[in-house]
Amino acid sequence: PIPGPEPRSWRAVKRHMLEELTDVHPVVLFGGVAAAASVGVFFVQRRRKRASAAQKARQQGMSPEEFRAAGHALVDWLVDHRLKASEFPVVSHVEPGYLRKILASEAPHDGESWGAILADFSQGIVPGLTHLGSPNCFSQDQATAFPCVLADLFSSGLGAFGFSVMSPAHVELESVIADWVAKMLGLQEVFCSDTGGGAVIQHSSFDAFITAILAARARILSEIPPNEHEGVGNLLVAYVSDQSWELVRGIHERTGLPLCQFRCVKTVGSNHRLTASAVQAAIATDLSSGLVPMFLCCSLGSACCGTLDPIQELAGIAVEQGLWLHVDGSYAAGYGACPELREPLAVHNYADTYVVGTNPLLAELDGGEGVLMFYQHAGFVGPASHRLPQPGSWVRAYRLWFGLRAIGVAGLQNRLRHNVRLATVLEELVSSSAEFELVTPRCMGMVSFRLRGRDDLETAQLLEAVNATGLLVLSGAEVAGRVALLCFCGAPFQEECHVRAAWEVLLAETRTLFQNK
Numbered sequence: 001p002i003p004g005p006e007p008r009s010w011r012a013v014k015r016h017m018l019e020e021l022t023d024v025h026p027v028v029l030f031g032g033v034a035a036a037a038s039v040g041v042f043f044v045q046r047r048r049k050r051a052s053a054a055q056k057a058r059q060q061g062m063s064p065e066e067f068r069a070a071g072h073a074l075v076d077w078l079v080d081h082r083l084k085a086s087e088f089p090v091v092s093h094v095e096p097g098y099l100r101k102i103l104a105s106e107a108p109h110d111g112e113s114w115g116a117i118l119a120d121f122s123q124g125i126v127p128g129l130t131h132l133g134s135p136n137c138f139s140q141d142q143a144t145a146f147p148c149v150l151a152d153l154f155s156s157g158l159g160a161f162g163f164s165v166m167s168p169a170h171v172e173l174e175s176v177i178a179d180w181v182a183k184m185l186g187l188q189e190v191f192c193s194d195t196g197g198g199a200v201i202q203h204s205s206f207d208a209f210i211t212a213i214l215a216a217r218a219r220i221l222s223e224i225p226p227n228e229h230e231g232v233g234n235l236l237v238a239y240v241s242d243q244s245w246e247l248v249r250g251i252h253e254r255t256g257l258p259l260c261q262f263r264c265v266k267t268v269g270s271n272h273r274l275t276a277s278a279v280q281a282a283i284a285t286d287l288s289s290g291l292v293p294m295f296l297c298c299s300l301g302s303a304c305c306g307t308l309d310p311i312q313e314l315a316g317i318a319v320e321q322g323l324w325l326h327v328d329g330s331y332a333a334g335y336g337a338c339p340e341l342r343e344p345l346a347v348h349n350y351a352d353t354y355v356v357g358t359n360p361l362l363a364e365l366d367g368g369e370g371v372l373m374f375y376q377h378a379g380f381v382g383p384a385s386h387r388l389p390q391p392g393s394w395v396r397a398y399r400l401w402f403g404l405r406a407i408g409v410a411g412l413q414n415r416l417r418h419n420v421r422l423a424t425v426l427e428e429l430v431s432s433s434a435e436f437e438l439v440t441p442r443c444m445g446m447v448s449f450r451l452r453g454r455d456d457l458e459t460a461q462l463l464e465a466v467n468a469t470g471l472l473v474l475s476g477a478e479v480a481g482r483v484a485l486l487c488f489c490g491a492p493f494q495e496e497c498h499v500r501a502a503w504e505v506l507l508a509e510t511r512t513l514f515q516n517k
Helices: 011-024 026-047 054-060 064-083 114-128 146-158 168-184 205-222 245-254 278-287 311-321 332-335 360-365 394-432 457-469 496-516
Strands: 198-202 237-242 261-265 292-299 324-328 354-355 371-375 435-440 446-451 475-479 482-488
Touching: 054 168, 064 114, 064 146, 146 311, 146 394, 146 457, 168 371, 168 394, 198 394, 205 237, 205 245, 205 292, 205 324, 205 354, 205 371, 237 278, 261 278, 278 292, 278 311, 278 496, 292 311, 292 475, 311 324, 324 332, 332 354, 332 394, 394 435, 394 446, 394 496, 446 457, 457 482
Parallel strands: 237 261, 237 292, 292 324, 324 354
Antiparallel strands: 198 371, 354 371, 435 446, 446 482, 475 482
16 A cells, blocks of 8 residues: 555656555556556545535536346346347448447537437447347357346446456366366366366467467477577467468568468368378478477368367377367367267367367357467466466456356256257258258357359359348358358357248349359
């Protein structure tokens, strides 16, 4: 605490706070400046004349009692909206710039009532939204479960720092939740924090991918004298299948960092799996050119088409060549929560890093945002307590904690099994159809398919037409150079009737588009 009962100058407050904080940990320097600013403002305000209760309420936007009433009204509004989400067009059809015609051109001079704000939100914002909470939503993203909405209220309402020194509960909760998920998925103990492993929450599979690349580089460089590091990065090679190549494009487009060379390895067969022979051939070519194989990325249910690579075979190559093995389970890994579905998802202790995506496991809890990246080597990836958390990672930890406690493992398992049953219905409809064909076998709750006997342009046209109806929304992807439709089952309150209704829309739009072709 800052000594002395009387208000002090901002300069004295800031100097004292910085001295105390920088003695504790340099990572919290930025947070210390913000905290010092808040404390300084508090002491300056003590010098001012005491404001009336009404003035204080206006300064805060609303009084505590007004906030209480508005909170109740907001929860009622959210529940009503979620229950009637199927009545709205799933995809928005507003014109660009529509919102400027509805909202005021300037911020209000005086504060407005909560009722006016909520009315504008309902009339202006809602029509421009994609309704992920609709049971007619078959895209990869899903709406956040109710318990996790309450978790967001806690994280915002408390207003606590995410830095470990300022709010250690945030970072420790992230570690605890990671261990919960590891045990729920049946992962090996090497991925748990008490054995030196653990997990960190990342914003996306791309963030996890680039973190794994950096960790692999760090391991290689740790074995080389520092005076020989220059130029080594140009010799390092990472091997990625064509089904995960989007991650590599992201590195080039979003960072521009010359981390290493990337080699695209073609997948084969109807399952589009990465084969050991293809990887070995690529490695042999690079070794003959004097390059250094460093990293291998495999898929266990990627979000592109649900590819399940033969991890055991590929892990043997990784061990033999000293490669960092990164397994991307950005879609299907969550289904490991169901014991009967774990066998094709088993990574054992092969992976150096293993990404568990928010779909579908955490989509039930986290709204399809973020991934958990499990690791074995804390020295290279870094435990949560030794790093600066990504903004919002503690918010997701809250969501997972609230969600798992409210829903329970058994409830989550039932939901995942329900997703598989719905996807099985669609898979059977596609298989028996004259208009469509499967691109790959069903992967858990996801089905990938396309028009039979037609080109990619026509499949893309169908996707656009179906989504334009507002009756449902599907995702699209490029699989082995061909356009595919992706259907993800698992939206809130989604039942078999919604799957069959979506199928009828697909057939109707197909006949409308191609009746004369």
